[in-house]
Amino acid sequence: MNIKAQFGMVMNLDKCIGCHTCSVTCNNTWTNRPGAEYMWWNNVETKPGIGYPKEWENQDERKGGWVLKDGELELRAGKRTNKLLNIFYNPDVTPIDDYYEPWTYDYETLIESPEKQHQPVARPKSQLTGDYMEIEWGPNWEDDLAGVHETGWRDPNMRGLEEEVKFQFEQTFMMYLPRICEHCINPPCVASCPSGAIYKRDEDGIVLVDQDACRSWRFCMTGCPYKKVYFNWRTHKAEKCTFCFPRIEVGQPTICSETCVGRLRYIGIVFYDLDKVEEAASVTDEKDLYQAHLDLFLDPHDPKVVEEARKAGYADDWIEAAQRSPIYKLAVEQKIALPLHPEYRTMPMVWYVPPLSPIMDSFGNGVDGIHPQMIFPAIDDMRIPIQYLANLFTAGDTEVIRSVLKKMVVMRSYMRSVQLGRQPDQNLLKQIDMTEETLREMYELAAIAKYSDRY
Amino acid sequence: MNRKVAPLLKKLRYFGQSEKNAPHSEVSPYGRESEKVYRRRWQHDKVVRTTHGVNCTGSCSWKVHVKDGIIAWESQQTDYPSTGPGLPEYEPRGCPRGASFSWYTYSPLRIRYPYVRGALLRMWRDALKRTGEPVAAWKSIVEDPENSKRYKSARGKGGFVRADWEEINQLIAASMIHTIQQYGPDRIFGFSPIPAMSMVSYAGGARFLNLVGGSMLSFYDWYADLPPASPQIWGEQTDVPESSDWFNSGYLLVWGSNLPQTRTPDAHFYxxxxxxxxKVVTVSPDYADFVKFADQxxxxxxxxxxxxxxxxxxxxxxxxYVDQPTDYFTDYVKKFTDLPFLILLKGEGNDFFVADRFLRASDLGMSSQHSEWKTVMWDQRTDRMKVPNGTIGHRWEQDGNWNLHLDDASGEGEIDPALTLLGREDEVVTLKIPHFEPEGKTVLYRGVPVKAIQRNGKTQYITTVFxxxxxxTGVSRGLPGDDPADYDDPKPYTPAWQEKLTGIDRExxxxxxxEFAQNAVDSEGRSMIVMGSGINHWYHSDAIYRTILNLVLLTGSQGVNGGGWAHYVGQEKVRPLEGWQTIAMARDWGGPPRLMNGTSFFYFATEQWRYEDQxxxxxxxxxxxxPRYQHGGDYNYxxxxxxWLPSYPQFTENPIHFYKKSGAKNDDEAIQYVVDRIKxxxxxxxxxxxxxxxxxxRVMFVWRANLIGSSAKGHEYFLKHLLGTHHANMDDPSSDLTTQEIDxxxxxxxxxxxxxxxxxxxxNGTGLYSDLVLPAATWYEKYDLSSTDMHPFVHPFNPAIAPPWESRSDWDFFKKLAHTFSKLAEKHFPEMVKDVVASPLLHDSRDEIAQPYGRVQDWEKDGSEPVPGVNFPRLHVVERDYRKVYDKFIALGPMVKEQIGAKGLGWNAKEEYDRLKELIGRASETEEYRDCPSLYTDRNAAEAILSLSSSTNGSLAMKAWEEAERKTGQKLKDLVEERSEEHITFQEITSQPRQVLSTPVYSGTETGNRRYSPFTTNVERLIPWRTLTGRQQFYLDHELMLEFGEELPTFRAPLRKAAFYKGDRRPDVKRKEIALRYLTPHYKWSYHSTYWDTLPMLTLFRGGPHVWLNNEDAAEVGIADNDWLEMYNRNGVVxxxxxxxxxxxRGVxxxxxxxxxxxxxPGSTISKQRGGTFNSPTRIHVKPTQMIGGYAQLSYGFNYYGPTGNQRDEQVMIRRLSEQEVDWLEH
Incomplete structure (x- = not known):
């Protein structure tokens, strides 16, 4: 056993209100400076949609992540030798226009304009060239499904839904997806860097770019399938989310988490076995990757694990932190958090609880299926297609999604009984393989979510 | 990883030698010095607790990080007092807008210096040189038609030049003095909204203007955020649950309120x-953010x-109620609503009857005090009519019977009111009931059980409100009439009937x-409806609201934690109310203030009344x-x-001249002089x-607001008539609809x-169109206070840096202006003047029982005597010493020692006044008022507000509850005893936000760290509502309500309007256009209703103005996503x-x-000018029923009752604008 501690994050998408406070506080704290204007280390996307940068999930084009070739893991963008051959021209790098051209306005005109025939106006100017420009794309262009009746079909998660879904009013569904660097256990950006300038910190798994060592090759940008490594056009260095290590190191949660006004972010430590990573990332069937990832995590309550952790030099407070880690609870114990695109084989460490959504039939005549005593809507009647969520979080396995949503629905039903002073239906608990105690714990973490329990 | 490599060497090396960690990943060969890049970025020097003075109701406490003397960034505080176990906390509060506010501090949009438009400044300097005296100089400019046209028509066209503060203040003071001399102080106006978002900053300007005799304009009604249904039903401006109380709900119906978007920091409770x-059910025409969370x-x-x-x-x-009566509901409505009260019917040819007004004790010949204000119920215990405690008649007598015990005040014991007369009726008669459909109106004929009574020798019928x-509503009990047979019968008001109007399936x-009702049964009233501007901005918003509020009243959900209405539109809750009112309205020096309703003001001031099409x-x-009048303007007159309503400017003459002109020996004679001349x-x-x-x-101050660019409903009418500059109006003023009485x-x-x-x-849009643009301190540069109805805390603004460049806090700006003004007044007003101030008959004052039975007694028509305070505005003589305005501004006047209070309750603040002198020092800068507490600084003003309010000072809370006990005869003081020693100071709230104390100024209680829910003290402590019956009212019996068919909650459709009418200057559009309903909901990427221009927020969506439309509608006129378009109607162009x-x-x-x-x-091809604001296609219409006054809860209150500036009933045309047609009009 080669035990490693890793910081992870869970975002409960069912709570995300799509407000982007996380993006703004992250941007203010880290990237509102020249060369970094277009970087949103944390961004939020409306799904369905092609996101930021455009079509980042389309790996046929973007060439991010790992693939299995003859049973061996290989970067999709090619081996190191390929890179060296193309070192001065990376054909797969994502151009800035696919992020967006950052702009500002000639605001000062409003105060300084001489008297004219017409009211002065502030027009957009490129932050790259200083010229007037028209705004054609931005970091959140598709907010709340703006233009998605067209772009939506280019969202790879719509795979398999072409027959079922039409982008029309009656069928509208949406969710928000806040994204930061995944701080992967199997990070392709690290493997992509010809300069060895990207490293995964040994003590906590945070993936960082060494600003002194970066040589601007930009292979990391291609290698990352989440497109979460950016290129500072002023300093000519790659930059990315640091998991706010200067805050983490003094016991503060990341800025995106603390300022998350939906209170949907959880941070914690998990232990995993480094020796098993390759094997786990190399399972043949993509649908097995989720379970393989789960199996990497070590039970922090297991005395053997505790002993190994001590041996590996982890202090007692780290071990205790791992034991009360909300990440471990949500991902392993409650199994309601899921990794983003496990099929990229990156073993990402930012996980998501998939969202519930309204039932489909408020337009038609179909209220028959719903019991007047408010049994919550059936999972398959919800507006967000199960397949869509499965394409995001389980490499297409809809059963896992069903089981998570079912747990949440049962929690609501159970708690409603408690709320109204009625006897909860114990059968429901059996169906989701939970006890009253674990369900209560799930409720406390999801609903009450005090600061000290989230981080 | 452990090997150290010198940074220089790293720089020289192009390919790294990474160490394999595992076969799939690698470890860097370098050291980790470069991590310091990010560590340094995070470092900062101090963190300051402050907040944002934005009208969004968030009232979030923030940490502002300062680094090297520069504001670097902000993040949310997480230290609110706990809501307790089992409930989510208020942390963190804040949204992306708030988190990017610091962008403004150093932005190129920042106003750093005072500016004047060059055209005006040149005239001013010339005139000053020519006349040698500021007031004469101003007079010479404004009385010269050519000159004044020149600088007015330059408004909005750029050309600002810097000036210095001295020069500016002199110009303003001169314009004010000229206006006061020439026309009167009531021609000077101030517009600043939402005191709760920064009370001291509001108070700065309001205090100055009130001392001068100018008029403050209301905003809550003008913004159409005021729900008139609230005063109509409860006699309450707005009182709603704090957001954490949503968590206590068992069933949430969210109706036209986009919580994640507009109540971002609170949405998590939802x-x-x-x-x-x-269970969560949402009602919304579009798939909005809040719909994402719904079950249905x-x-x-x-x-x-x-x-x-x-x-x-x-x-x-x-x-x-009918098929299976529910005890919980029946008990509730009997005790807490007007449903059991009796209504007189009016006979119509004896075949049909119509509902008229509440039966009163006076109708029955009972001769107690205010018997015409005491309403009556049928007691089923004695089978007689009884007058219960708690009516408005009881409120204004001094017997302590103003409570909700179902007792007969005459001591005959408990009343068991009959909800219905069915089963004990004398007869069943058929009623004619007004009914409205989108395309017209009809009469419903439906039977009711009645009792016959003898009155004035005649037989009259009565029945209950129930x-x-x-x-x-057509709920059949087998009585005659055209009740629908079942839910599938398309007669009003069945589920089948609504289906064709709403598109919502009947089942x-x-x-x-x-479900909503059953949940209320199961949880004893924890069914809640969150309501928002989606339904509140319509012309008939009050009617819409009343229909929805039926649901919470009938299910006994109001006054219950987790239940009731939760209206969140705008921000009205100044928790430390009395202290704030005292300082802002200058009540410490007397008064009354001139407080004008914004809607009527702008309707007339911008001449929108001339274009009325409804x-x-x-x-x-x-x-x-x-109708009595065809034109809404005549109702306003x-x-x-x-x-009923305030009206400033007041009269056609200067109000400071009446006293002298009249030769009066006392105030009464002067007042009579004015009344006689009117008559x-x-x-x-x-x-x-x-x-x-x-x-x-004549003169208007706008601060803390974007009146022209954001709040000008009928923007183009503002530009044309109020400001006199370019506009894009295409309306035809020579309408068929003219006024009968207004000239x-x-x-x-x-x-x-x-x-x-x-x-x-x-x-912003107001600055661009103003004559003077003056630099204010931002929210991170001053002291102030913040509160909201979303949470129960009071917390501060503190300066993170001093106001940079030449900016000033609002308090300081008005203080210094007051100084200049007072100096200039020494010459022009060497003596005290007597100003005759007219004010309306106010709610919560004895004047609310001035006009009995709600009958319109028009002295102008019926020849009766106009009597101030009865059927005519109340008139007061106010002494103004214009030389003392500054001294009074900076000293807290002694009148608070005698009387302070709110909502009809008054007490003294003697001890608190004396303590304030110790706490904040005395006004040593003045000559005469050196023994008064000093209000010299904004921080002092904040401290005084906290000291003088019952929600923040335990000793005053005790006095307030004592007064409430006296009035109601109920034991109440225990509600605050646990915290009676507390006195929340500015220092304390700077350490941590503090939860307010329970006070009778609001209708709920926080006692025992309970979540605030409105009307819980009414329900639990039997304090009456401040209404006619003392109960929550379904029925409104004022004559005007009957005239408009709104005595009971009723369906009313949007106004029937078109984008253009015959005679309008409709543009010739050759390409395809489409007509759509125009809606203006709250924006996700703006700081509530004011700020949308920061780079971060513009970047996070589409970077500029845009309109949303359905893909099929767009395709019909060839519009693709992100195409330019023109949107227009007779009001203007976007x-x-x-x-x-x-x-x-589709269709919107x-x-x-x-x-x-x-x-x-860019420019518009239609107007040949720059496109307008989102308010260019809008305009307002005034609703007469909202003008009612002098009658119980329908009496006027500033921001409390009055016509709303609704703007939602419009249609627009849309066409594509090609890239070639886009003209930036850079000339």
Whole structure:
């Protein structure tokens, strides 16, 4: 056993209100400076949609992540030798226009304009060239499904839904997806860097770019399938989310988490076995990757694990932190958090609880299926297609999604009984393989979510 | 990883030698010095607790990080007092808008220096040189038509030049003194909204203007955020649960309120409540952010919400009152609503009857005090009529019977009111009931059980409000009439009937109603409806609201934690109310202040009344042959002369001249002089002739607001008539609809305002169109206070840095202006002047029982005597010493020692006044008032507000509850005893936000760290509502309510309007255009309704003005996503980009709020000018029922009751604008 501690994050998408406070506080704290204007280390996307940068999930084009070739893991963008051959021209790098051209306005005109025939106006100017420009794309262009009746079909998660879904009013569904660097256990950006300038910190798994060592090759940008490594056009260095290590190191949660006004972010430590990573990332069937990832995590309550952790030099407070880690609870114990695109084989460490959504039939005549005593809507009647969520979080396995949503629905039903002073239906608990105690714990973490329990 | 490599070496090395960690990943060969790059970025020098003074109701406490003396960034505080175990906390509060506010501090939008438009400054300097005296100089400019036209028509066209503060203050003071001399102080206006968002900053300007005799304009009603249904039903401006109380709900119906978007920091309670098993149903025409969280989405047709609510009312009444009566509901409505009260019927040819007014004790010959104000119920215990405690008649007598015990005040014991007369009726008669459909109106004929009584020798019939409500909603009890047979019968108000109007399936509508009620049964009232501007901005918003509020009243959910209405539109809750009112309204020095309702003011000041296209013939009850007046403006004049509404400018003459002119020996004689001259038609109310130059508003201050760019409903009318500059109006003023009483006169005047002063920290649509643009301190640069109805805390603004460049806090700006003004007044007003101030008959004062029975007694028509305070505005003589304005501004006057209070309760603040002198020091800067507490600084003012309010000072809370005990005869002081020693100071709230104390100034209680929910003290402590019956009212019996058919909650559709009418200057458009309903919901990427121009927020969506429309609608006119388009109607033109999405239904267009015209707006091919604001296609219409006054809860209160500036009933045309047609108009 080669035990490693890793910081992870869970975002409960069912709570995300799509407000982007996380993006703004992250941007203010880290990237509102020249060369970094277009970087949103944390961004939020409306799904369905092609996101930021455009079509980042389309790996046929973007060439991010790992693939299995003859049973061996290989970067999709090619081996190191390929890179060296193309070192001065990376054909797969994502151009800035696919992020967006950052702009500002000639605001000062409003105060300084001489008297004219017409009211002065502030027009957009490129932050790259200083010229007037028209705004054609931005970091959140598709907010709340703006233009998605067209772009939506280019969202790879719509795979398999072409027959079922039409982008029309009656069928509208949406969710928000806040994204930061995944701080992967199997990070392709690290493997992509010809300069060895990207490293995964040994003590906590945070993936960082060494600003002194970066040589601007930009292979990391291609290698990352989440497109979460950016290129500072002023300093000519790659930059990315640091998991706010200067805050983490003094016991503060990341800025995106603390300022998350939906209170949907959880941070914690998990232990995993480094020796098993390759094997786990190399399972043949993509649908097995989720379970393989789960199996990497070590039970922090297991005395053997505790002993190994001590041996590996982890202090007692780290071990205790791992034991009360909300990440471990949500991902392993409650199994309601899921990794983003496990099929990229990156073993990402930012996980998501998939969202519930309204039932489909408020337009038609179909209220028959719903019991007047408010049994919550059936999972398959919800507006967000199960397949869509499965394409995001389980490499297409809809059963896992069903089981998570079912747990949440049962929690609501159970708690409603408690709320109204009625006897909860114990059968429901059996169906989701939970006890009253674990369900209560799930409720406390999801609903009450005090600061000290989230981080 | 452990090997150290020198940074220089790293720089020289191009390929790294990484160490394999595992076969799939690698470890860097370098050291980790470069991590310091990010560590340094995070480092900062100090963190300051402050907040944002934005009108969003968030009231979030923030940490502002300062680094090297520069504001670096902000993040949310997480240290609110706990809500306790088992409940989510308020941390963190804040949203992306708040988190990016610091962008403004150093932005190029920042106003750093005082600016004047060059055209005016040149004239001013010339005139000053020529005349040698400021007031004469100003007079010479504004009285020269050519000169004044020159600088007024330059408004909005750039050309600002820097000036210095001295020069500016002299110019303003001169304009004010000239205006006071020439026209009167009531021609000077101040517009600043939402005191709760920064009370001291509001108070700075208000205090100055009130000391001068100027008029503050209301905002809550003008913004159409005020829900008039609230005062109508509860006698309360607005009182709602704090957001954490949503979590206590068992069933949440969220109706037209986009919580994640507009109540961002609170939305988590909504989201989290679901995990507790709360069912969530949303009503929204589009798939909005809040719909994402719902279990069910009712996609209602815009504006048809009242139909859905009436059908739900029908279902609840039928299933839970008639088919299977529910004890919990029945008990509740008997105790806490007017449903058991008796209504007189009016006979019509003896075949049919119509509901009239509440039966009163006086009708029965009972001769107690105020018997015409005491309403009556049928006691089933004694089978007699009884007058219960708690009516408004009891409120204004001193017997301590103003409580909700169902006792007969005469001591005959407990009353058991009959909800219905069925079973004990003398007869069943058929009623004629007014009914409205989108395309017209009809009369419903429905039976009710009645009792016969003898009155004035005649037989008259009475029935209960409950019986009337069943008849109205068509819930059949087998009585004669045309009740619908079942839910599938398309007669009003069945689920089938609503289906064709709302598009919502009938079974779903019935099911949701049933669930909502059943949940209330199961949880004893924890059914809640969150309501928002989606339903509150319509012309008939009050009617819509009343239909929806039926649901919470009938299910006993109001006054229960987790239940009731939760209206969140705008921000009205100043928790430390009395202290703030005292300072802002300068009540410490006397008064009364001139407080004007914004809607009426702007309706007349911008001449929108001349373009009125909504005749009242369409609006009145089908039982009326015709309305009293066809034109809404005439109703406003009626409301003025009867003392219902305030009206400034007041009269056609200067109010400071009356006293002298009259030769009066005392105030009464001066007042009589004014009344006599009005009666003899020698003098007129100014509103009778709003287009006459004598009656123009002359000077206007705007601070903490973007009046022109954001809040100007009818923007183009503002530009044309108020400001006198370019506009894109295509309307035809020579309408068929003219006024009967208001003088139409000749041409509509343009450029009424002489001086527009804008105080702000950033340039915006108001600054661009003002004459003076003055630099204000931002929210991170001053002391102030913040509170909200969303949470129970009070917390501060603190300066993170001193106001940079030449900026000043609002308090300091007005203080220094007051100084200049007072100095200049020494010459022009060497003596005290006596100002005759007219004020309306106010709610919560004895004047609310001035006009009995709600009958319109018009002295102008019926020849009766106008009597101030009865059927005429109250008149006061106020002494003003203009030389002392500054001294009074900075000293807290002694009147608070005697009397302070709110909402009809008064107490003294003697000890608190004396303590304040110790706490904040004395006004040593003054000559005369050196023993008064000093208000020299904004921080002192904040401290005084906290000290003088019952919600923040335990000793005053005790006095307040004591007074409430005296009035009600109920034991109440225990509600605050646990915290009676507390006195919340500014220092304390700087350490941590503090939870307010329970006070009778609000209707709920926080005692025992309980979540605030309104009306819990009414329900639990039997304090009456401040209404006619003392109960929550379904029935409103004022004559005007009957005239408009709104005595009971009723469905009313949006106004019937078109984008253009015959005679309008309709543009010739050759390409395809499409007509759509124009909606302006709250925007996601703006700081509530004011700020949308920061780079981070513009970057996070589309970078400029845009409108949303459905993809199929867009395709019809060839518009693709992000195309430019023109959107227009007779009011004006917008040029914006299209956001096309299937999330919108067909037939509507959304232009989210606040999209002003100074960012990324090209010219319009139609107007040949720059495109307008989101308010360019809008205009307002005034609703007469909201003007009612002098009558119980329908009496006027500032921001409390009055016509709302609704703007939602418009249609627009849209066409594509090709890239070639986009012209930036850079000349």
């Amino acid at each position: 989201v989290e409540a679901r995990y507790r098993g709360t 989405w009712l996609a209602v047709q815009p504006g048809m919400d009242g139909a859905l609510a009436m059908a739900m009312t029908h279902v609840i009444l039928k299933e839970f 019986d009337l409500l069943l008849a109205k 779903t509508a019935a099911q949701i109603a049933r 005749g009242m013939g369409d609006q009145v009850s089908p039982l009326m042959e015709q 009626l409301a003025t002369r009867l003392g 003899n038609k020698e003098l007129q109310f100014a509103v009778k002739n709003p287009s006459h130059s004598k009656n123009f508003p 139409w006169g000749g041409e509509a005047p343009e450029g009424k305002l002489d001086l527009m002063i804008h105080v702000d920290f950033r340039m 040029v914006a980009r299209a956001v096309v999405s299937h999330r919108l239904p 267009v959304f232009m989210y709020h606040v999209q002003d015209r100074y960012i990324y707006v």
